[in-house]
Amino acid sequence: MALKHKTPMLDELEKGPWPSFVTDIKRVAERKPMAEDLLGLLEMSYEHKEGHWKHGGIVGVFGYGGGVIGRYCDRPDLFPNVAHFHTMRVNQPASKFYTTEVLRKLCDIWEEKGSGLTNMHGSTGDIILLGTTTDQLEPIFYELTHDLGMDLGGSGSNMRTPSCCVGKARCEWSCIDTQDITYDITMRYQDELHRPMFPYKFKFKTSGCPNDCVAAIARADCSIIGTWRDKIRIDQEAVRAYVGGELVPNGGAHGTEKRALDIQKEVIDLCPTKCMEWDGKNLKIWDEDCTRCMHCINVMPRALRPGLDTGATILVGAKAPILEGAQLGSVVIPFIKMEPPYEEFHEFVEKMWDWWMEEGKNRERLGETIQRLGMKAFLEATELQPDPRMVNTPRYNPYIFYDPAEVPGGWSHDPKAYRERHHA
Amino acid sequence: MPFDPNDIMKDRITDIGPPKYDKFFPPVIKENYGKWKYHEILEPGVLVHVSETGAEVYTVRVGAARLLSVDLIREICDIADKHCGGYVRWTTRNNIEFMVDDKSKLQPLIDELKSRGNWFPIGGTGASVTNIVHTQGWIHCHTPAIDASGIVKAVMDELFDYFGSHKLPAQVRISLACCLNMCGAVHCSDIAILGVHRKPPFIEHERVQNVCEIPLVIAACPTAAIKPKKVGDYKSIEINEKRCMFCGNCYTMCPALPIADGDGDGIALWVGGKVSNSRTAPKFSKLAVHYIPNEPPRWPTTVQTIKKILEVYASDARRYERVGEWIDRIGWERFFEKTGLEFRHEHIDDYRLAMTTWRTTTQFKF
Amino acid sequence: MSQEAKEKILEYMKSQKKTKLYFNDLCKAVPDLKMREAKKIINQMVEEGTIKYWSSGSTTMYMLPGVDDVGKEEDSMK
Numbered sequence: 052m053a054l055k056h057k058t059p060m061l062d063e064l065e066k067g068p069w070p071s072f073v074t075d076i077k078r079v080a081e082r083k084p085m086a087e088d089l090l091g092l093l094e095m096s097y098e099h100k101e102g103h104w105k106h107g108g109i110v111g112v113f114g115y116g117g118g119v120i121g122r123y124c125d126r127p128d129l130f131p132n133v134a135h136f137h138t139m140r141v142n143q144p145a146s147k148f149y150t151t152e153v154l155r156k157l158c159d160i161w162e163e164k165g166s167g168l169t170n171m172h173g174s175t176g177d178i179i180l181l182g183t184t185t186d187q188l189e190p191i192f193y194e195l196t197h198d199l200g201m202d203l204g205g206s207g208s209n210m211r212t213p214s215c216c217v218g219k220a221r222c223e224w225s226c227i228d229t230q231d232i233t234y235d236i237t238m239r240y241q242d243e244l245h246r247p248m249f250p251y252k253f254k255f256k257t258s259g260c261p262n263d264c265v266a267a268i269a270r271a272d273c274s275i276i277g278t279w280r281d282k283i284r285i286d287q288e289a290v291r292a293y294v295g296g297e298l299v300p301n302g303g304a305h306g307t308e309k310r311a312l313d314i315q316k317e318v319i320d321l322c323p324t325k326c327m328e329w330d331g332k333n334l335k336i337w338d339e340d341c342t343r344c345m346h347c348i349n350v351m352p353r354a355l356r357p358g359l360d361t362g363a364t365i366l367v368g369a370k371a372p373i374l375e376g377a378q379l380g381s382v383v384i385p386f387i388k389m390e391p392p393y394e395e396f397h398e399f400v401e402k403m404w405d406w407w408m409e410e411g412k413n414r415e416r417l418g419e420t421i422q423r424l425g426m427k428a429f430l431e432a433t434e435l436q437p438d439p440r441m442v443n444t445p446r447y448n449p450y451i452f453y454d455p456a457e458v459p460g461g462w463s464h465d466p467k468a469y470r471e472r473h474h475a
Numbered sequence: 476m477p478f479d480p481n482d483i484m485k486d487r488i489t490d491i492g493p494p495k496y497d498k499f500f501p502p503v504i505k506e507n508y509g510k511w512k513y514h515e516i517l518e519p520g521v522l523v524h525v526s527e528t529g530a531e532v533y534t535v536r537v538g539a540a541r542l543l544s545v546d547l548i549r550e551i552c553d554i555a556d557k558h559c560g561g562y563v564r565w566t567t568r569n570n571i572e573f574m575v576d577d578k579s580k581l582q583p584l585i586d587e588l589k590s591r592g593n594w595f596p597i598g599g600t601g602a603s604v605t606n607i608v609h610t611q612g613w614i615h616c617h618t619p620a621i622d623a624s625g626i627v628k629a630v631m632d633e634l635f636d637y638f639g640s641h642k643l644p645a646q647v648r649i650s651l652a653c654c655l656n657m658c659g660a661v662h663c664s665d666i667a668i669l670g671v672h673r674k675p676p677f678i679e680h681e682r683v684q685n686v687c688e689i690p691l692v693i694a695a696c697p698t699a700a701i702k703p704k705k706v707g708d709y710k711s712i713e714i715n716e717k718r719c720m721f722c723g724n725c726y727t728m729c730p731a732l733p734i735a736d737g738d739g740d741g742i743a744l745w746v747g748g749k750v751s752n753s754r755t756a757p758k759f760s761k762l763a764v765h766y767i768p769n770e771p772p773r774w775p776t777t778v779q780t781i782k783k784i785l786e787v788y789a790s791d792a793r794r795y796e797r798v799g800e801w802i803d804r805i806g807w808e809r810f811f812e813k814t815g816l817e818f819r820h821e822h823i824d825d826y827r828l829a830m831t832t833w834r835t836t837t838q839f840k841f
Numbered sequence: 842m843s844q845e846a847k848e849k850i851l852e853y854m855k856s857q858k859k860t861k862l863y864f865n866d867l868c869k870a871v872p873d874l875k876m877r878e879a880k881k882i883i884n885q886m887v888e889e890g891t892i893k894y895w896s897s898g899s900t901t902m903y904m905l906p907g908v909d910d911v912g913k914e915e916d917s918m919k
Contacts, residue, residue, distance in 0.1 A: 061772060064772055066632075071593070075542070093622075096622065102616060102618075103613070120896075142493035144495070149562070150561055174659040189480070199494075207899065216567065237492050237493060242884075247864065248876070249864070304601030371662055377759055409876065727899070
């Protein structure tokens with residue numbers, strides 16, 4: 052069937068070996084005018100080299116302050132079927148496992164009430180239902196909650212939908228139960244997820260180990276990254292098997308053919324703390340010097356495993372550049388056990404939020420509030436003790452904000468006594 | 476009870492949250508939760524995880540566009556029903572993972588995926604270019620400087636061989652954000668594609684007072700470049716254009732300040748970021764190319780520049796070195812020399828804390 | 842108590858030149874309340890329809906019903 056709009060430029064994106072989103076949209080466009088007009092609008096953007104969407108307004112279903120992104124096309128005269136094209140964010144199950152039953156139901160809802168186009172998934176982790184009209188928002192929400200047991204995710208000045216790596220579901224390195232932690236945060240803070248109250252967005256991300264597969268350290272206001280405090284577990288026989296070429300190094304990530312591992316060059320020389328030694332028979336690790344970077348474990352997954360005294364490092368303040376520049380997460384809790392019912396963590400979160408709500412300026416991420424008011428203010432508000440693990444180096448400027456309580460007599464001088472000692 | 480449009484509060488359910496994570500686990504995942512012992516990549520895109528119990532799960536990872544139609548999702552469901560007991564999952568980087576609990580089921584699954592045209596390329600594991608994470612672009616965003624899906628498609632077509640192989644020194648994470656707001660947080664990627672505006676917004680004075688809250692517009696500017704100004708009879712604003720850093724925040728607050736411009740907008744490329752703590756600390760991506768024009772539909776200059784960077788890295792880096800670790804070893808002067816990219820004023824930081832990036836040693840290479 | 846707070850918030854919103862206000866602007870109307878208590882009251886006002894949310898997608902604000910510029914633009918499309 053011929054489509055309404057000619058799309059010579061988009062047609063070029065049907066070529067090549069990678070799956071084509073254009074071909075995919077075209078299938079839906081044959082029966083859905085919304086998808087058909089979306090292609091026409093996108094072709095016009097390709098001609099103009101400019102987008103054609105206006106934002107704003109609509110935020111969600113009744114009583115929710117997030118979960119829907121309002122979008123209006125700026126050429127409804129040409130593309131009336133995408134005049135309104137709102138996005139719904141649907142909270143994904145942690146680590147994104149699905150049954151085909153639930154996916155098919157979701158497709159049926161979206162076939163009937165939306166554009167038939169999705170993102171699997173948005174950057175934050177939600178299922179994105181791309182494009183519907185205002186009158187469909189409540190019916191879709193009703194079916195999501197009643198038929199699928201699903202709910203909307205976050206947008207705006209909310210806690211955003213938390214997300215995590217695959218964790219213990221299918222990874223031997225996960226030091227914490229990333230899915231359970233994510234589920235716990237999501238359920239405990241439903242009100243914060245759906246009803247905005249913060250100065251700006253707030254993201255939680257949880258990775259099971261320092262490889263950080265969800266990029267928590269780069270983009271979460273609060274990053275929870277699994278780690279351990281005891282010794283790396285070693286299977287010396289397996290180490291010898293890697294050196295002897297019986298096992299494929301790096302779990303096959305650098306080629307699946309068997310080859311002898313050059314343990315000196317590929318492991319020991321690359322260890323950032325030089326805490327390992329190989330005597331030809333045994334691998335010795337000085338664990339007290341290890342910073343748990345994961346390199347040796349990544350290279351010899353069948354010989355080395357994280358320790359058993361596991362927990363998490365908590366970092367705060369990571370964000371993309373807008374407004375004050377990009378920040379990575381900074382360590383504020385070097386180690387916390389992170390076991391259910393997570394009470395210690397909840398207390399920390401609530402103290403952190405109370406401080407940020409009180410002190411944060413509008414559109415200021417947590418990392419920027421900390422930058423403006425100082426780490427000391429944050430640590431005091433969250434009742435955390437300073438620890439060398441929180442810094443790369445101690446300060447090297449001499450502008451110390453001394454605490455008057457620790458100076459004899461506080462900040463007041465005795466001018467009379469001074470002038471008795473020093474004549475003006 | 477069906478939805479009643481006249482009474483939306485009837486039987487209303489709210490705040491139920493997502494389905495619990497284990498509700499959709501395949502049995503082999505549920506039974507071996509927390510018991511996995513080791514994994515191995517059998518060939519690019521195909522993994523086996525082995526449990527303490529002896530159970531195995533075989534995973535086939537396939538690339539996909541982030542934008543999926545319900546038709547394609549239903550096709551994915553057909554495959555999962557036929558081979559995987561009706562279960563499937565997605566990764567953080569938009570890949571799809573099909574899992575089977577027995578080796579005998581693996582080859583039929585792979586054959587099925589390969590029989591369906593281009594839709595299910597197998598790969599994205601180990602030292603590969605895995606799927607590109609990206610933002611909405613012209614498909615759905617209101618402040619984009621570039622498209623997202625189209626550029627991703629063009630780049631992945633060109634780098635396709637690297638998706639289904641392990642021939643790079645380490646994994647290479649490519650990401651795309653269609654404006655400086657980076658809702659995809661691409662600032663720690665091996666190679667980041669970033670949409671940039673280069674013209675300050677223009678002001679529709681006659682519209683400003685009707686569609687904008689002037690105090691909010693002023694507050695939205697990170698460099699305090701916006702001031703109120705009366706223009707004729709209109710209450711409007713003025714912009715100190717020299718202070719504009721092209722973020723588009725004012726346009727978000729005020730639709731009478733359009734910033735997009737087909738000829739001004741384009742792409743900046745950034746290199747050398749990473750998020751993993753492996754060997755070296757996580758780091759930001761740094762500027763490699765300050766501007767490439769938008770070239771729809773296939774962005775050839777962008778694609779070829781990325782390919783050039785990737786191939787110089789592939790031939791020069793040592794095993795396990797990420798792009799950023801390679802550059803740290805050879806030095807930025809060598810990076811620009813080897814890639815043939817031009818080093819310009821724009822590469823020297825002049826924003827806040829710029830001096831922390833200037834060379835403060837006599838150690839460098841000629 | 843909460844009725845009084847609601848009235849204070851409404852009055853404050855009506856007295857402002859801006860039609861869109863941030864959460865912590867609204868809290869200024871009820872300085873004696875803790876922010877979490879203020880939030881409960883503001884949520885109730887949303888449920889009752891006396892105020893409503895506005896969002897750019899990244900930031901959420903509050904406004905009085907019937908002053909929505911997007912609503913205007915939307916109507917003009919019909």
